Structures are given as C-alpha cells and as structure tokens.
Amino acid sequence: MSAILSLQSVSKSFGAVVVANDLDLTLGNGEALGMLGPNGAGKTSLFGIITGTLTPNAGKVLLDGRDITRLSSPQRCRLGIARSFQVPQPFGGMTVFENLVVAAAFAGGKRESEVYQIAATTLEECGLGDKANRLAGALTLLDRKRLELARALATRPRVLLLDEVAGGLSEGECEILVALIKNIRRTGISIIWIEHIVHALLAVVDRIVVLAGGAFIADDKPEAAIRHPRVAEIYMGISADE
Amino acid sequence: MIAAKVQDAFSFRVSHIDRSSRFGLVFWALLLILLAAAPFWGDRQTMRLLGEIYSYIALASLWNLLAGYAGLVSIGQQVFVGLGGYVLYVGALAGGLPPLLCVPLGGLLCGVLAVPVVLVLFRLRGAYFTIGTWVLAEVFVQVFQQVKAVGGGSGISLPAVVVKSIAQSRDGREFLIYWLFLALVVAVIGLIVTILRTRYGLALTAIRDNEMAAKSNGIDVNRTRLIVFVAAAFANGMAGALIFLQKLSITPFSAFSINDWTMNVIFITVIGGIGRVEGPILGAVIFFVLREFLADYGSAYLIVLGVIAIVVMLKARRGLWGYVADRYGWQLFPLARRLERTRIVPDAAAAAATIEAH
Numbered sequence: 001m002s003a004i005l006s007l008q009s010v011s012k013s014f015g016a017v018v019v020a021n022d023l024d025l026t027l028g029n030g031e032a033l034g035m036l037g038p039n040g041a042g043k044t045s046l047f048g049i050i051t052g053t054l055t056p057n058a059g060k061v062l063l064d065g066r067d068i069t070r071l072s073s074p075q076r077c078r079l080g081i082a083r084s085f086q087v088p089q090p091f092g093g094m095t096v097f098e099n100l101v102v103a104a105a106f107a108g109g110k111r112e113s114e115v116y117q118i119a120a121t122t123l124e125e126c127g128l129g130d131k132a133n134r135l136a137g138a139l140t141l142l143d144r145k146r147l148e149l150a151r152a153l154a155t156r157p158r159v160l161l162l163d164e165v166a167g168g169l170s171e172g173e174c175e176i177l178v179a180l181i182k183n184i185r186r187t188g189i190s191i192i193w194i195e196h197i198v199h200a201l202l203a204v205v206d207r208i209v210v211l212a213g214g215a216f217i218a219d220d221k222p223e224a225a226i227r228h229p230r231v232a233e234i235y236m237g238i239s240a241d242e
Numbered sequence: 243m244i245a246a247k248v249q250d251a252f253s254f255r256v257s258h259i260d261r262s263s264r265f266g267l268v269f270w271a272l273l274l275i276l277l278a279a280a281p282f283w284g285d286r287q288t289m290r291l292l293g294e295i296y297s298y299i300a301l302a303s304l305w306n307l308l309a310g311y312a313g314l315v316s317i318g319q320q321v322f323v324g325l326g327g328y329v330l331y332v333g334a335l336a337g338g339l340p341p342l343l344c345v346p347l348g349g350l351l352c353g354v355l356a357v358p359v360v361l362v363l364f365r366l367r368g369a370y371f372t373i374g375t376w377v378l379a380e381v382f383v384q385v386f387q388q389v390k391a392v393g394g395g396s397g398i399s400l401p402a403v404v405v406k407s408i409a410q411s412r413d414g415r416e417f418l419i420y421w422l423f424l425a426l427v428v429a430v431i432g433l434i435v436t437i438l439r440t441r442y443g444l445a446l447t448a449i450r451d452n453e454m455a456a457k458s459n460g461i462d463v464n465r466t467r468l469i470v471f472v473a474a475a476f477a478n479g480m481a482g483a484l485i486f487l488q489k490l491s492i493t494p495f496s497a498f499s500i501n502d503w504t505m506n507v508i509f510i511t512v513i514g515g516i517g518r519v520e521g522p523i524l525g526a527v528i529f530f531v532l533r534e535f536l537a538d539y540g541s542a543y544l545i546v547l548g549v550i551a552i553v554v555m556l557k558a559r560r561g562l563w564g565y566v567a568d569r570y571g572w573q574l575f576p577l578a579r580r581l582e583r584t585r586i587v588p589d590a591a592a593a594a595a596t597i598e599a600h
C-alpha cells in the first residue's frame with residue numbers, strides 16, 4: 001500500500017504542553033486508521049497540523065509524497081484533505097443544504113450549480129435529507145455531528161479526518177454511522193478516525209495508533225493495539241505497573 | 243433554478259425564494275414606488291431627511307458587508323467618504339468637470355487607493371486591523387488640513403456656477419439629489435443582494451458564520467476580504483461624493499468625521515442586525531426615528547442611543563433583525579438557497595432503505 005499522507009518528524013507544543021514529539025505517521029492509500037489516546041493527548045491538534053489550521057514547530061506533512069507543510073488550509077482542502085471538527089463548526093446562519101454547497105463548490109473549484117447534485121445526494125446519504133432547509137445553527141447535537149460528516153464528504157475528499165463523530169450517539173445511531181463510514185471506505189477514501197468508542201473503531205479500521213505523551217505508544221492491528229497495556233490504563237483506569 | 247435527478251430516487255430544484263422573501267419583494271417594490279414619488283407628496287424637509295436616511299442605509303450596508311460578513315471591523319471608512327467628497331470638489335473646481343461625473347470618479351479613486359491600503363492593513367489581525375483603519379483616517383484629517391489647494395482646515399465651498407450646473411432651479415436640484423440618493427441606496431443594496439446570491443456571496447456568508455470552517459472548506463478568506471474591501475471603498479467614495487454635493491461645502495473635519503460616517507453607521511448596523519442585509523435598513527429607521535423625537539433633548543438623546551445599543555448587544559447579539567431571522571428564518575430578500583423536492587419516484591423508499599441497510 002503506497003502512502004497517501006504522512007507526517008515526518010512532527011513536533012508541536014503549546015508552552016509546556018507537548019502534543020507531538022518528533023512524530024512519524026503514514027496513512028496508506030485506501031487505509032482506514034483509528035486513533036486512540038487520552039483527552040488532551042493532542043489528537044485534535046494533529047488534525048490541525050494535517051489540515052493547516054495549526055503550524056508545527058518542526059517537521060513536515062506530505063500528501064502523495066509532496067511537501068504541503070507550507071500550504072494554507074483552503075489549499076489543502078482543495079488537494080483533497082477534509083475534516084470533521086470534534087466540536088461541530090457549522091455555518092450556523094446558512095441552511096444545511098447551503099453548508100454542503102459551500103464545501104462542494106470551494107473544495108472542488110466548481111460553480112454552484114454544478115455541485116447541487118453532490119450536495120443533495122450527500123445529504124440523503126448522511127440522513128439529513130429532510131432537514132435540508134433548516135438553519136444549521138438550529139440543529140440538535142446529533143444532527144450537527146451528521147452535518148460535520150456530510151460537509152466533509154461533500155468536498156469529495158481523498159483523505160477524510162474524522163474527530164469523534166460517534167461521541168454522544170445512541171447505540172442505534174452509532175451503528176448507522178459505522179455503516180456509513182464503511183460505505184465511505186468502499187469508495188476508496190483514506191480515513192483517519194479519532195474515536196473513544198472502541199467497538200465502533202474495531203468495526204471499521206485496519207490499524208490503530210495510540211497517541212500519548214507526544215508519541216505513538218502503539219501502532220498495530222486493531223485487536224493487538226487495544227490490548228496494549230497503556231490502552232487499558234487509559235480507558236479502564238488500570239495502571240500497567242500493577 | 244436547477245433541476246436534476248439524484249440516483250433516480252427523487253428530483254429536485256434549488257430556488258432562492260420562499261414565502262417571506264416573496265412577501266419581501268412585494269414590500270420593497272411598493273415602498274420603492276412610494277419613495278420614488280416623494281417629490282410629489284413630500285416637502286423639502288421630508289425629502290432632505292429621506293435623502294439622509296438613504297445615505298446612511300447605504301453606508302451602513304457597506305459597513306455591514308465589511309464587518310458583518312467579511313469580519314473586517316473598520317472604524318476608518320470615513321477616509322473613503324471624505325475622499326470621495328474631495329474628489330468631487332477638486333474635480334468640479336480645478337478640473338472643471340461636471341459634478342455628477344465626479345461622483346463615480348470619487349468612487350474610482352477610492353477603489354484604487356484601497357488596494358495599497360489593504361496590502362498594509364491586512365498584515366494586521368483583528369483589533370489591530372481596526373486600530374490601523376482609525377490611524378489611517380486620522381492621517382487623512384491631518385494631511386488635508388495642511389493642503390492649501392483644498393482650503394486647508396477651513397475647507398471649500400461649491401460656487402454658485404457649479405451648483406447651478408447640476409440643475410437650474412432649486413427644486414430641480416433638490417429633486418435630482420433626492421433621486422440620486424435613492425438610486426445610490428437601491429444600487430448598493432441591489433448589488434449586495436446580487437453578490438450574496440453568487441458563489442462569491444456563498445463564501446462571504448460562510449466567512450460570516452465560521453471563519454475556521456470556511457478555510458477548512460476551501461475558501462480563500464484573504465482574497466474574499468480583499469475584494470470586499472476594495473468594492474466597499476469604491477461605493478463609499480461614491481456615497482461621499484453625493485453626500486458632499488448636497489452639503490455644498492466640505493472641510494477635513496466634516497469629510498473625515500468618525501462620528502458621522504463611522505460611529506452612527508456602526509450603531510445603525512449593530513442594532514438593526516449585523517450580518518443581515520435587512521439589518522442596516524431597520525437600524526437606520528430606528529436611528530432616525532429616535533433622532534427626530536429626541537434630538538431636542540441634547541445629551542439625553544445620546545444616553546438613550548447608548549442604552550439601546552447596550553441592551554441590543556446583550557439581548558440580541560445579532561441585532562433586531564438577526565433575532566427575527568434566527569428565530570423564524572425570515573428573509574426579506576431572496577438569499578437562502580432552498581432545496582425543493584419536486585417529485586418522489588415510486589422506488590424512492592426502496593433506495594432510501596438500501597442506504598439504511600448498508
């Protein structure tokens with residue numbers, strides 16, 4: 001599997017808080033990678049570094065082997081990197097449909113009328129079809145999360161970064177979401193999915209990395225990665241030393 | 243309107259108009275007819291007041307585009323108002339040009355000047371940008387006070403010959419200037435509505451709602467802002483030329499007045515509804531109603547304005563129209579793009595079920 005996205009020796013800290021310490025990461029073309037790690041480990045910050053909203057202190061971001069570290073976030077979006085935000089960031093005063101039109105038109109460099117089709121289809125796929133004309137700011141949390149995913153998909157990405165899209169969902173809603181993400185995978189989109197709901201990750205991803213203390217303390221097949229002692233410690237509150 | 247079929251499940255079209263904006267269009271059309279006929283039903287006093295309201299709606303709409311949509315909080319737009327005014331005076335006096343031709347010239351000069359201004363000011367972020375615009379405006383006041391050719395601190399007046407060249411009779415002039423103000427406000431709002439309905443307007447509205455998300459979705463925020471700033475400067479310059487054509491004299495303090503051309507404008511936009519096209523119109527009506535009723539009370543008037551601004555900012559952060567729009571989804575201009583399903587084909591349910599089942 002050739003790499004579509006990679007981080008090379010990336011370091012980032014906020015004052016004394018180190019979120020990445022000489023990190024390397026490779027995402028294969030078509031791969032679905034899960035990311036675990038305690039709150040505050042720096043998972044969301046890594047997405048910021050990949051999408052260009054955060055500048056790393058050192059290191060490079062590569063897309064298809066090309067250095068994109070100096071590109072702006074709109075440029076990276078147009079190259080095919082899409083992101084859903086952990087805390088939903090809708091265009092609140094625009095309709096749900098318009099949110100998707102924005103994403104599809106600007107990410108694809110297309111005229112508005114050319115993307116209505118993409119926007120309408122993506123809305124249906126993500127279960128927002130009947131809310132197309134609602135103001136995005138008036139949606140429930142669940143629908144805002146759906147909108148995050150839908151808007152990212154509407155950019156027709158090659159790399160999709162999902163940040164805790166399943167958090168706060170009921171069991172049934174989570175199943176629907178997992179089915180949707182499996183479908184997205186089938187279209188060949190490469191995915192990095194940050195998620196605390198481990199069984200949802202296990203149903204989708206090929207590999208899991210665990211971020212803690214600025215480093216990946218585990219990088220393995222899903223079943224092996226979650227058996228890593230630090231993962232148990234983080235998620236069960238069990239200390240590995242005991 | 244675009245019609246298309248989605249995966250054979252349903253067909254749809256996209257339209258801008260809905261019930262509230264259909265009502266809005268009729269409302270604006272009737273209002274426009276009534277106002278265009280003002281010379282036939284209003285006295286000179288009324289027409290002057292209306293003209294002033296129009297100029298403020300135009301200025302506030304432009305400031306709204308800058309601050310409300312593009313997130314560019316400028317307190318220096320008086321630079322372009324004043325400069326537009328001076329272009330008219332210099333063009334008519336020294337250049338011997340017809341005053342009405344000087345109006346678009348004023349706009350043009352301001353648009354051209356806005357380019358280097360943008361290159362400097364855009365290096366500043368947020369509050370620093372705001373302060374930068376103010377410093378720039380102060381520089382203009384100081385410079386124009388020193389320039390003897392435009393009368394220095396005491397300014398210049400428009401001589402009778404030039405005034406008469408607009409129209410022979412006094413009534414003719416009053417009517418013409420009134421209609422020009424009306425044309426200005428219709429053009430400014432018409433252009434803003436047109437822009438907001440294009441792809442470019444989509445970018446502006448997205449920036450208004452969430453700058454970070456706009457960037458992450460491929461919108462070049464800086465480029466969008468640059469275009470808005472230059473366009474607003476152009477329109478501010480035209481407005482300024484027209485305003486000072488009516489005033490018949492200009493001084494650096496009246497031309498570059500931060501109170502007249504920025505503070506009042508901000509008040510109007512903020513209480514009316516920042517980030518909504520309807521906002522500045524509503525705001526200007528409220529502002530002038532207050533002024534007409536309270537102007538005699540001097541400082542009490544200012545206190546009332548201040549209290550209203552504070553209450554609105556605390557209770558309805560997006561202004562009065564913003565409150566209505568967020569709550570009821572109303573729009574008096576056909577802006578939002580609505581997705582309308584026109585026909586559900588028989589196997590739509592089956593198609594939907596497949597999506598669920600995957």
Ligand SMILES: Nc1ncnc2c1ncn2[C@@H]1O[C@H](COP(=O)(O)OP(=O)(O)O)[C@@H](O)[C@H]1O
Pocket residue numbers: 014017019037038039040041042043044045046
């Ligand atoms: N812009 C910022 N400025 C300062 N500190 C930040 C910023 N963004 C994140 N942090 C800090 O960096 C750490 C990692 O945050 P984040 O990337 O959100 O972690 P995670 O997504 O793994 O929970 C946290 O301690 C957070 O407070």
Ligand SMILES: [Mg+2]
Pocket residue numbers: 043044045086163
């Ligand atoms: Mg996070």
